[in-house]
Amino acid sequence: MKIKYFTLFLFSLLIISCSTTIATVKKEYRILPVSQLKPHWNFDSKEWFLEKDTLTGIGGYMHWGVIESKKNLPENYEITFKANMTKGSLFEIMLNIDKEKYIRTYLYQIEQNMVIGRGVYHKKSDEYDKRGGKSLFTKPIELQNNKWYTVKIKVQNNQLLFSVDNNTILECALEKNNLSQQGKVGLITNGEVKITDFVIKNL
Incomplete structure (x- = not known):
């Protein structure tokens, strides 16, 4: 019986590793140790x-700290997490990164806004x-x-919903x-940000 469960576990890992998306239909992706x-x-x-259980990102005004997934997001997905901008003014979730283009969803402390925008990201340039x-x-x-802020991003049927603390949308x-x-998903900071409970769910 134990061999049967172990075989199923190995098979599920194989399916996940071969998938082209960071979250599969049967399994959501979580950032954990x-x-x-x-x-x-x-x-x-x-x-x-x-x-x-905490992911920390550090960047600066001249060089933003960036982390980017190796696999694409599913076609329809939901990303949830808690974020704390301990330093700096900008924290950004990069959505659907395709070559150098992506969707900007970010919190901007200087202007006291949450924002959706059209972004570009050149990996080897800080211009x-x-x-x-x-x-x-x-x-x-x-x-x-x-x-700490609770962030939720949902993309379904080509509609994007970006919310903070379930009330600002x-x-x-x-x-x-x-x-x-x-495309892929990424995170950017121009200061320091701490993230917990990061989950990507395939819808």
Whole structure:
């Protein structure tokens, strides 16, 4: 009986490893110490690291700290997590990274806004016009350093929903706004951010 369960476990791992998406139909992806980062993400270990159940990212004004998944997001997905911007003014979730284009979903403390925008990201350049991009939708939100926020991002049937603490919500249509409809996921900070309970679910 034990051999049977072990075989099923190995088979499920094989299915997950062969999948082209970071979350499969039968399994959601979680950032935890047991999952480790290197098998699933591209990053500089001086910029992003995992301690116990907390993922920490460190960047600066001239060089943003970036971590990017190795696999694509599913077509329809939900990302949930808790975030604390301990330093700096910007924390961004990069959605549907396709070559150098992606969807910007971010919290911007200077303007006290949450934002959906059209972004560009050149991995080997810190030039101003080679990162970030145009804001398309904004909503005022009170943002502070050293405060935890619950973030939820949902993409389903080409509709994007971005919410903070379940009460401040931004929505838009991907195709209508010429936004990337497939690709990887990433995280960016220009200061320091701490993240817990990070889950990607295939819808």
